[in-house]
Amino acid sequence: MSLIATPNIDDHDAFYAELLAAHRGLTEAQSQALNAQLVLILANHIGDRQILREALELARAR
Amino acid sequence: MPYDYKPFPYVAPPGLTTPEPRHKVIVVGAGPVGLAMALDLAARGVPSVLLDDNDVVSVGSRAICWSKRSLELFDRLGVADKVLGKGATWSVGRVCHGDDEIFSFDLAAEPGHRMPPFVNLQQYHVEAFLAERALAEPLVDLRFRNRVTGIDQTGDTVHVTVKTPDGHYALTADYVIACDGARSTIRAILDLDFDGELFEERFLIADIEMEGDLPSERWFWFEPGFHDGQSALLHRQADNVYRIDLQLGPDADPEEEKKPEKVIPRIEKVVGPDFELDWVSIYSFQCRRLKDFVHGRVIFAGDSAHLVSPFGARGGNGGLQDVDNLGWKLAAVLDGRAPESLLDSYNRERVQAADENIVQSSRATRFMTPANGAERLFRDQVLALARKAPFARGWVNSGRLSTPCVYATTAPDDPALPPVSRPGAVAPDAPQGNGWLLNALGRDVVLLAVNCDAPAGLDVPVLRIEVNDLVAERYLGDAERALYLVRPDQVIAARWIEADARQVRKALAALWEGRP
Numbered sequence: 185m186s187l188i189a190t191p192n193i194d195d196h197d198a199f200y201a202e203l204l205a206a207h208r209g210l211t212e213a214q215s216q217a218l219n220a221q222l223v224l225i226l227a228n229h230i231g232d233r234q235i236l237r238e239a240l241e242l243a244r245a246r
Numbered sequence: 247m248p249y250d251y252k253p254f255p256y257v258a259p260p261g262l263t264t265p266e267p268r269h270k271v272i273v274v275g276a277g278p279v280g281l282a283m284a285l286d287l288a289a290r291g292v293p294s295v296l297l298d299d300n301d302v303v304s305v306g307s308r309a310i311c312w313s314k315r316s317l318e319l320f321d322r323l324g325v326a327d328k329v330l331g332k333g334a335t336w337s338v339g340r341v342c343h344g345d346d347e348i349f350s351f352d353l354a355a356e357p358g359h360r361m362p363p364f365v366n367l368q369q370y371h372v373e374a375f376l377a378e379r380a381l382a383e384p385l386v387d388l389r390f391r392n393r394v395t396g397i398d399q400t401g402d403t404v405h406v407t408v409k410t411p412d413g414h415y416a417l418t419a420d421y422v423i424a425c426d427g428a429r430s431t432i433r434a435i436l437d438l439d440f441d442g443e444l445f446e447e448r449f450l451i452a453d454i455e456m457e458g459d460l461p462s463e464r465w466f467w468f469e470p471g472f473h474d475g476q477s478a479l480l481h482r483q484a485d486n487v488y489r490i491d492l493q494l495g496p497d498a499d500p501e502e503e504k505k506p507e508k509v510i511p512r513i514e515k516v517v518g519p520d521f522e523l524d525w526v527s528i529y530s531f532q533c534r535r536l537k538d539f540v541h542g543r544v545i546f547a548g549d550s551a552h553l554v555s556p557f558g559a560r561g562g563n564g565g566l567q568d569v570d571n572l573g574w575k576l577a578a579v580l581d582g583r584a585p586e587s588l589l590d591s592y593n594r595e596r597v598q599a600a601d602e603n604i605v606q607s608s609r610a611t612r613f614m615t616p617a618n619g620a621e622r623l624f625r626d627q628v629l630a631l632a633r634k635a636p637f638a639r640g641w642v643n644s645g646r647l648s649t650p651c652v653y654a655t656t657a658p659d660d661p662a663l664p665p666v667s668r669p670g671a672v673a674p675d676a677p678q679g680n681g682w683l684l685n686a687l688g689r690d691v692v693l694l695a696v697n698c699d700a701p702a703g704l705d706v707p708v709l710r711i712e713v714n715d716l717v718a719e720r721y722l723g724d725a726e727r728a729l730y731l732v733r734p735d736q737v738i739a740a741r742w743i744e745a746d747a748r749q750v751r752k753a754l755a756a757l758w759e760g761r762p
């Protein structure tokens with residue numbers, strides 16, 4: 185398996201809205217904390233070091 | 247009562263008056279590593295001169311957590327019963343964030359090992375037990391207040407200059423093992439680079455005595471209320487002595503922080519007012535190593551070769567594993583049983599181990615002292631998550647406790663056999679009748695025959711072991727039978743489900759040549 189970089193979530197617009205909603209009312213620091221927890225939770229869920237490595241590379245690419 | 251340091255007697259060495267005959271081995275430094283080294287060599291029939299510049303055991307508790315593998319080595323050296331009898335055996339660790347416990351772990355989950363995962367005992371007690379053995383061992387010539395001030399190599403001879411209260415003298419030897427600690431004189435004289443990372447954070451380390459029966463557990467706090475956002479560790483030792491580590495930040499002034507009027511109130515906040523302060527010290531930590539541990543006929547072991555931060559108890563335990571690895575190899579080279587190249591495998595394997603220890607202890611130190619920014623953000627959120635998601639508890643890093651390195655090897659292996667006993671790993675212990683497998687293995691090469699006979703015509707001792715459930719689990723897995731070739735340091739050299747004499751002979755040759 186490799187990292188999926190093509191559309192993969194049903195109704196991603198709705199997920200995007202949920203993501204923003206989760207941050208609503210949070211301070212900058214709280215928002216950062218939430219993002220950090222999300223990264224950790226999702227990384228653990230994915231659980232595949234190769235995919236995570238590819239995700240890190242994609243995020244860092246300009 | 248603080249430890250009563252009784253000085254060992256200084257005896258004027260013969261070399262002051264007449265030149266001494268060439269020695270086989272000189273071990274420099276009688277810390278835990280040098281003492282164990284000389285004793286292990288003696289057990290293999292190799293005499294050594296053991297030089298130490300001091301005449302008392304370790305000042306302060308320093309290393310307190312002795313790992314299962316160290317205890318197994320102590321057993322071979324004849325001091326394990328004393329260490330177990332005196333020390334505090336523990337297996338439960340509790341990790342707190344703020345004032346709440348976020349999780350606990352129990353290292354003793356696995357039955358069927360002679361030694362517990364860890365025993366806590368002050369380094370001075372361990373050194374005293376080892377020194378007592380060394381003084382009674384005819385093959386160890388232990389000389390206190392003998393400081394090495396010079397070292398030089400010509401051809402196959404090492405020349406050493408030694409300073410005593412009565413003046414200087416000279417010694418020669420086939421090999422010198424430098425166990426002279428973090429500030430190694432020998433490393434300095436040979437002008438060897440000692441590269442790595444220095445952590446700026448300062449830690450206060452104290453031994454306190456208190457009555458009362460706190461359980462023998464390891465307590466670690468991140469950002470406890472009693473210590474202002476830093477980390478703290480409380481660990482029980484022998485004789486009602488407890489070890490406290492308090493993180494102080496990078497700007498703490500060591501001299502100022504060491505004063506009792508500063509220290510006592512800090513500790514009162516952790517344990518209340520009823521304690522006595524035995525020893526206090528301020529440290530900053532380093533993770534570094536020599537590029538190579540073998541330099542001609544000068545071989546480095548212990549802190550002289552590698553330094554780690556103490557979170558994970560990898561310093562003293564790592565040094566003792568150097569001893570485990572080096573003793574049989576040097577004895578075999580001196581006997582002419584193995585080529586000198588066997589010592590290259592000491593370098594290769596212990597460098598691998600040192601790197602592993604350095605990586606582990608650096609990560610733990612970083613987790614405790616995160617840099618501002620993303621590092622701190624993730625650290626704090628791992629702690630927050632640990633309260634609500636089980637996976638994150640494993641990510642909380644208060645030190646990954648020392649386990650023996652599994653050496654990289656391409657020796658024969660059968661992947662159908664269990665991973666715990668793969669080549670490169672220390673042979674896992676298991677019950678055998680009224681005794682234990684590791685005791686039965688002893689300190690020589692052995693071919694373990696599990697549920698089968700060994701091929702005929704081999705020039706190696708064979709041990710047919712009793713197959714019980716734990717042996718089956720650790721050595722057979724789903725296989726019916728297996729053969730394990732075990733090195734003198736009880737590391738698995740090779741294994742097969744079925745092998746003929748030729749295959750075993752090939753693996754034996756590789757073992758004595760130190761091939762990976």
Ligand SMILES: Cc1cc2nc3c(=O)[nH]c(=O)nc-3n(C[C@H](O)[C@H](O)[C@H](O)COP(=O)(O)OP(=O)(O)OC[C@H]3O[C@@H](n4cnc5c(N)ncnc54)[C@H](O)[C@@H]3O)c2cc1C
Pocket residue numbers: 274275276277278279280297298299300304308309310311312369392393394395425426427428429430431432451529547548549550556558559560561562563564565
């Ligand atoms: C605060 C603290 C906590 C620690 N906790 C742990 C722990 O829980 N578990 C663990 O495994 N490790 C721990 N360690 C690490 C452990 O103390 C060291 O790794 C260990 O002492 C190394 O043993 P050594 O024999 O290599 O060196 P040392 O113990 O330093 O011994 C070196 C010896 O060489 C002698 N010497 C030096 N120069 C010369 C010379 N020129 N000539 C002759 N003799 C000389 C010295 O006097 C000394 O006796 C801790 C260390 C510290 C500082």
